[in-house]
Amino acid sequence: VGGFGTLPKIPVPPSRAAITLARALPLLPDHVTVLRPRRGTPNDTVFRNLANTLEISDGFLGTRADVTTLDLAWSDHAGYKWSYRSAERILEFENDRAPSEPVTVSKIPPNDAIIHIANTFLLERGINPAQFRNPVVEPDWNAWWIDAHARHRCVDPVTRATIRAIAASAPSLIGVPPSLREESTTRCVSPEFPARLTVRYRLIRDGRDVLKSDGELVNGAEITIDVSHTAIVSGRIMLTTDPERSEYPARNANAIRELLLKGGVNGATGNITIRSYDFASLRVSSFLIPALIAIGTRTKFDGTEEPIHIIVPLIAE
Numbered sequence: 609v610g611g612f613g614t615l616p617k618i619p620v621p622p623s624r625a626a627i628t629l630a631r632a633l634p635l636l637p638d639h640v641t642v643l644r645p646r647r648g649t650p651n652d653t654v655f656r657n658l659a660n661t662l663e664i665s666d667g668f669l670g671t672r673a674d675v676t677t678l679d680l681a682w683s684d685h686a687g688y689k690w691s692y693r694s695a696e697r698i699l700e701f702e703n704d705r706a707p708s709e710p711v712t713v714s715k716i717p718p719n720d721a722i723i724h725i726a727n728t729f730l731l732e733r734g735i736n737p738a739q740f741r742n743p744v745v746e747p748d749w750n751a752w753w754i755d756a757h758a759r760h761r762c763v764d765p766v767t768r769a770t771i772r773a774i775a776a777s778a779p780s781l782i783g784v785p786p787s788l789r790e791e792s793t794t795r796c797v798s799p800e801f802p803a804r805l806t807v808r809y810r811l812i813r814d815g816r817d818v819l820k821s822d823g824e825l826v827n828g829a830e831i832t833i834d835v836s837h838t839a840i841v842s843g844r845i846m847l848t849t850d851p852e853r854s855e856y857p858a859r860n861a862n863a864i865r866e867l868l869l870k871g872g873v874n875g876a877t878g879n880i881t882i883r884s885y886d887f888a889s890l891r892v893s894s895f896l897i898p899a900l901i902a903i904g905t906r907t908k909f910d911g912t913e914e915p916i917h918i919i920v921p922l923i924a925e
Contacts, residue, residue, distance in 0.1 A: 609639070609854070610854065615897070616893045619821075620867070620872075623871025623876055624878075625870075625877050627880045627882060628881045630883050631885070633864065633900075634900075636860075636922070639857055640856055640898040642896065643814070644853075644854075645697070645848075646850075648697035649677065649695070656669060656673065676695070677695045678692075689701060689702050697847040697849070700845075706834060707839075710836055712801060713800065717835055718750060719748065723743050725807075725838060735829070740810060740811060741810035744807070746808045753799060762791045762794065762796035764797060771801070774786070805833055805835055806833075807830070808829075809827060817889070818896060857923070859921075859923065859924045872902070879906065879907045880904050882904035882918070883903065885902055885903065897922070897923050899921045900919075
């Protein structure tokens with residue numbers, strides 16, 4: 609128990625939320641398992657072999673080499689430039705040969721076809737997509753256009769210019785599709801979509817999603833595809849391995865309820881009603897800490913509701 613020693617303190621921001629629990633807390637454990645993902649650095653033997661190959665003698669390495677980081681960069685035959693950051697086990701790549709035009713297209717494939725391209729790319733390189741959560745195309749431009757049809761909205765010249773500007777941005781900066789006006793109030797033109805779309809694979813550990821303290825899901829992989837050429841252009845992949853584990857005492861139900869009603873660690877605000885619960889892993893420094901996710905809705909100023917998650921770490925302080 610407590611094999612990792614004292615864990616980083618998780619800050620609790622002030623909250624102005626009024627929280628109602630429409631459902632009682634689930635059954636909670638007395639102890640929780642904290643995970644620590646293994647670093648991707650080589651052990652002493654492997655590093656010595658690598659260093660000797662590079663003509664770095666053992667005299668420079670001393671009696672024991674404790675490798676803290678190892679970064680690599682290389683290019684492959686297909687034009688991809690790769691880099692690897694061992695401390696985080698992150699592979700990143702970009703295809704310099706990928707065409708820069710067009711930035712928009714008049715039609716995009718269905719999401720299943722886009723995801724199939726990304727899955728094939730990973731499988732060909734020995735990465736099983738099943739180790740992640742089911743992939744999603746995000747932002748989802750197909751869903752945006754289906755919703756527009758259903759609500760009788762369309763792209764007008766101003767919106768088309770906005771889409772072109774969005775599409776010309778770096779793929780990681782392409783955000784939510786713009787809002788559309790009703791067909792009867794504007795001049796409709798043919799729609800356009802970004803040519804580069806990103807498939808995201810949510811990270812899971814021991815069957816649970818991994819979250820940041822603000823509630824955002826952590827991605828285990830991101831693959832960007834140029835749908836105009838059916839080509840992979842860039843991406844980021846977290847190499848996974850079995851993490852180290854250690855047991856720690858858990859907060860009791862009263863402490864968890866108290867922290868939940870304070871808005872958790874993600875600083876919730878507004879009038880919130882909690883209707884269900886789930887469990888996830890909260891990423892704190894180099895650790896993954898079990899957390900209760902309270903799922904509910906927040907009432908906005910106009911009376912409509914929006915979904916919200918409140919995060920409560922289960923570990924005792």
